[in-house]
Amino acid sequence: xxxxxxxxxxxxxxxxxxxxxxxxxxxxxxxxxxxxxxxxxxxxxxxxxxxxxxxxxxxxxxxxxxxxxxxxxxxxxxxxxxxxxxxxxxxxxxxxxxxxxxxxxxxxxxxxxxxxxxxxxxxxxxxxxxxxxxxxxxxxxxxxxxxxxxxxxxxxxxxxxxxxxxxxxxxxxxxxxxxxxxxxxxxxxxxxxxxxxxxxxxxxxxxxxxxxxxxxxxxxxxxxxxxxxxxxxxxxxxxxxxxxxxxxxxxxxxxxxxxxxxxxxxxxxxxxxxxxxxxxxxxxxxxx
Amino acid sequence: xxxxxxxxxxxxxxxxxxxxxxxxxxxxxxxxxxxxxxxxxxxxxxxxxxxxxxxxxxxxxxxxxxxxxxxxxxxxxxxxxxxxxxxxxxxxxxxxxxxxxxxxxxxxxxxxxxxxxxxxxxxxxxxxxxxxxxxxxxxxxxxxxxxxxxxxxxxxxxxxxxxxxxxxxxxxxxxxxxxxxxxxxxxxxxxxxxxxxxxxxxxxxxxxxxxxxxxxxxxxxxxxxxxxxxxxxxxxxxxxxxxxxxxxxxxxxxxxxxxxxxxxxxxxxxxxxxxxxxxxxxxxxxxxxxxxxxxxxxxxxxxxxxx
Numbered sequence: 001x002x003x004x005x006x007x008x009x010x011x012x013x014x015x016x017x018x019x020x021x022x023x024x025x026x027x028x029x030x031x032x033x034x035x036x037x038x039x040x041x042x043x044x045x046x047x048x049x050x051x052x053x054x055x056x057x058x059x060x061x062x063x064x065x066x067x068x069x070x071x072x073x074x075x076x077x078x079x080x081x082x083x084x085x086x087x088x089x090x091x092x093x094x095x096x097x098x099x100x101x102x103x104x105x106x107x108x109x110x111x112x113x114x115x116x117x118x119x120x121x122x123x124x125x126x127x128x129x130x131x132x133x134x135x136x137x138x139x140x141x142x143x144x145x146x147x148x149x150x151x152x153x154x155x156x157x158x159x160x161x162x163x164x165x166x167x168x169x170x171x172x173x174x175x176x177x178x179x180x181x182x183x184x185x186x187x188x189x190x191x192x193x194x195x196x197x198x199x200x201x202x203x204x205x206x207x208x209x210x211x212x213x214x215x216x217x218x219x220x221x222x223x224x225x226x227x228x229x230x231x232x233x234x235x236x237x238x239x240x241x242x243x244x245x246x247x248x249x250x251x252x253x254x255x256x257x258x259x260x261x262x263x264x265x266x267x268x269x270x271x272x273x274x275x276x277x278x279x280x281x282x283x284x285x286x287x288x
Numbered sequence: 289x290x291x292x293x294x295x296x297x298x299x300x301x302x303x304x305x306x307x308x309x310x311x312x313x314x315x316x317x318x319x320x321x322x323x324x325x326x327x328x329x330x331x332x333x334x335x336x337x338x339x340x341x342x343x344x345x346x347x348x349x350x351x352x353x354x355x356x357x358x359x360x361x362x363x364x365x366x367x368x369x370x371x372x373x374x375x376x377x378x379x380x381x382x383x384x385x386x387x388x389x390x391x392x393x394x395x396x397x398x399x400x401x402x403x404x405x406x407x408x409x410x411x412x413x414x415x416x417x418x419x420x421x422x423x424x425x426x427x428x429x430x431x432x433x434x435x436x437x438x439x440x441x442x443x444x445x446x447x448x449x450x451x452x453x454x455x456x457x458x459x460x461x462x463x464x465x466x467x468x469x470x471x472x473x474x475x476x477x478x479x480x481x482x483x484x485x486x487x488x489x490x491x492x493x494x495x496x497x498x499x500x501x502x503x504x505x506x507x508x509x510x511x512x513x514x515x516x517x518x519x520x521x522x523x524x525x526x527x528x529x530x531x532x533x534x535x536x537x538x539x540x541x542x543x544x545x546x547x548x549x550x551x552x553x554x555x556x557x558x559x560x561x562x563x564x565x566x567x568x569x570x571x572x573x574x575x576x577x578x579x580x581x582x583x584x585x586x587x588x589x590x591x592x593x594x595x
Contacts, residue, residue, distance in 0.1 A: 008409075014398075015367060017396030032382075109380065112379065117379060120369075120371035283343040
């Protein structure tokens with residue numbers, strides 16, 4: 001009869017912490033979210049838009065002669081506007097993803113008092129924040145960066161010409177830059193709200209308002225129209241992101257506002273969110 | 289590590305939250321083995337644990353844990369320590385296996401190693417059959433066992449337990465204390481048990497450190513308290529106390545003079561009987577008015593220290 005020792009046994013394996021200490025937090029978070037049916041559905045939805053864009057791209061590039069005749073320069077046609085359009089159409093999916101994935105990430109840990117478990121391990125508050133940001137970031141990469149990147153590769157495969165490459169070579173850089181900015185702004189904002197709030201539904205509502213979607217966006221546009229002052233647009237984080245993103249892709253931007261102003265607002269948002277997170281994510285809660 | 293004379297060494301440790309000073313210059317050498325950190329609420333027990341884990345900056349002085357500086361090497365220390373926090377804490381959305389393995393990964397174990405080890409320690413703490421169950425249905429005792437499992441998953445050198453038997457029923461409490469005794473006495477883990485429950489310290493620890501108002505009020509071996517219990521008595525009354533002293537000393541007991549009588553430490557025997565026999569043999573020469581056990585139990589030491 002086999003006898004299984006269930007007493008305490010010393011472990012002689014190796015403890016080698018990942019150079020990126022936040023990695024297990026991000027990895028575990030992604031693995032926990034990924035199997036959810038609503039998340040899978042959203043990922044499928046997120047890839048539908050780029051798929052349609054891919055078909056469009058194929059049509060445009062294959063109709064070479066016609067496009068050359070009608071538009072003159074086909075490379076320009078599928079360059080800046082085309083790929084930025086593919087990103088821009090993902091806006092609503094990004095909204096849903098960030099809310100779905102991010103709203104409870106820290107709020108739940110605070111409710112279950114998990115922070116003291118995290119900080120009894122060799123982790124700093126920055127590691128914890130980066131780990132949680134990595135979860136949101138992974139899904140933004142899956143829904144924004146990856147499909148557009150594949151679209152770009154697909155374009156190069158069906159039109160492997162120097163002319164086409166010359167018109168779109170910058171897309172991977174612009175795309176990566178924009179995705180990083182999106183992760184920093186949208187991710188840190190939802191995490192800051194998650195660190196402050198308790199209930200997911202209120203956190204989601206606050207994020208939508210602060211991000212500048214829906215009715216809030218309309219109010220801002222109305223204020224801009226009525227006052228004739230373009231700076232009102234800066235109050236919408238979503239518009240700022242769109243403004244800066246279009247600038248990264250070399251597209252025409254708001255003629256009344258310099259993109260650097262929008263970028264500055266976004267950096268202030270990032271700094272403010274990080275400050276809130278550092279204040280709320282502490283190894284020890286002290287009530288004097 | 290076994291060569292260390294002190295697993296924790298502090299010198300002039302001052303800890304404060306804003307203007308409020310919570311540790312007031314603690315000098316301490318905690319020997320290897322199991323030590324109890326005793327003290328009433330607000331004595332500074334939790335602040336002491338936070339300081340040595342490097343979770344809060346030290347205002348003055350220094351602390352070393354397992355030979356490492358608590359501020360400079362905080363992460364290295366936490367790699368070698370297992371902490372069982374006082375309050376209920378769970379990582380949401382996981383069962384016991386997932387949570388324990390996840391805690392192992394956070395310390396630096398490979399995923400497969402952490403998973404295998406999680407099963408081992410969950411069996412060890414008695415959660416083997418319940419390891420896949422929803423944590424929402426866990427009793428208080430099961431949650432405490434789970435906290436112990438996540439602290440043991442990476443096989444730490446030092447186990448810190450903050451009120452581990454809080455809110456537990458007697459069988460559950462006894463089971464947790466048995467686990468603490470086992471890892472400390474049979475498996476060679478050093479243990480710091482922070483508690484306000486004296487019996488927990490008596491049952492598991494070799495040494496007790498009493499904290500009071502941010503200072504070390506007393507440190508002493510637990511065995512000494514147990515040995516002295518029932519052996520030391522204060523005697524007072526009227527009559528020939530010189531002769532009483534002599535008779536007690538002739539019987540082999542130790543006697544010391546006090547302002548209001550004598551303090552007698554019995555040689556071997558327990559209880560008041562040997563003193564009563566001597567007193568009765570003196571007849572009318574002695575009138576005993578006061579014969580009580582002197583404050584040398586752990587309970588009495590604690591009360592004296594925090595008075």
